[in-house]
Amino acid sequence: SQQGEEDPQALSIQEGENATMNCSYKTSINNLQWYRQNSGRGLVHLILIRSNEREKHSGRLRVTLDTSKKSSSLLITASRAADTASYFCATLPRGGSEKLVFGKGTKLTVNP
Amino acid sequence: DVKVTQSSRYLVKRTGEKVFLECVQDMDHENMFWYRQDPGLGLRLIYFSYDVKMKEKGDIPEGYSVSREKKERFSLILESASTNQTSMYLCASTGSGHPQETQYFGPGTRLLVL
Numbered sequence: 001s002q003q004g005e006e007d008p009q010a011l012s013i014q015e016g017e018n019a020t021m022n023c024s025y026k027t028s029i030n031n032l033q034w035y036r037q038n039s040g041r042g043l044v045h046l047i048l049i050r051s052n053e054r055e056k057h058s059g060r061l062r063v064t065l066d067t068s069k070k071s072s073s074l075l076i077t078a079s080r081a082a083d084t085a086s087y088f089c090a091t092l093p094r095g096g097s098e099k100l101v102f103g104k105g106t107k108l109t110v111n112p
Numbered sequence: 113d114v115k116v117t118q119s120s121r122y123l124v125k126r127t128g129e130k131v132f133l134e135c136v137q138d139m140d141h142e143n144m145f146w147y148r149q150d151p152g153l154g155l156r157l158i159y160f161s162y163d164v165k166m167k168e169k170g171d172i173p174e175g176y177s178v179s180r181e182k183k184e185r186f187s188l189i190l191e192s193a194s195t196n197q198t199s200m201y202l203c204a205s206t207g208s209g210h211p212q213e214t215q216y217f218g219p220g221t222r223l224l225v226l
Contacts, residue, residue: 031213033214033215035217040200040220040222041219041220042116042202042204042217042219042220043155043202043215043217045214045215048213048214088154088155090215099160100157100215102147102154102155103154104154105154
């Protein structure tokens with residue numbers, strides 16, 4: 001069953017703007033990860049946030065996690081055309097079989 | 113850098129053919145995974161392996177089998193390809209002790225079954 005659900009499904013912004021993508025999930029988790037996929041390619045890991053963390057930064061990326069709301073957000077600041085990709089959240093359910101469950105992704109387009 | 117390679121980027125097969133998709137990783141990872149990705153459905157886990165000669169079913173194993181004879185290689189087999197197996201297939205691996213930390217993905221194989 002699908003654990004993570006990203007919102008919005010698609011997002012189009014101008015270069016220099018910030019992009020925010022959200023992920024909601026249903027059950028308790030050990031960690032939540034964000035991945036990027038350029039068109040027709042494999043996924044690349046961006047950042048991992050554990051269930052006892054609330055915020056994490058990596059370069060222009062900022063991830064927050066609210067376990068009470070079972071949601072996470074990925075913020076990309078000062079976006080560039082090269083950020084155009086699909087972004088997926090993946091959750092590791094607590095106490096389960098330790099399989100990552102991926103959402104369906106947000107397709108981000110950054111217009112030059 | 114971890115490198116995960118897949119034998120083909122694009123593959124065209126006919127219904128009923130036996131299809132082998134190969135995945136090789138060069139980081140001595142214990143854990144390897146096969147996913148398929150379809151529009152609107154996201155990534156779905158087909159099979160995974162935590163060790164050589166070990167395999168476990170994922171969420172959609174029907175119509176597929178796998179082989180892990182060597183640690184670095186994980187093969188996905190379509191015994192008799194069908195048109196509904198047309199998809200993008202992604203292989204991934206993770207290191208030991210933390211099977212669900214960062215997953216390293218291959219570039220994907222886009223399979224078309226006619």
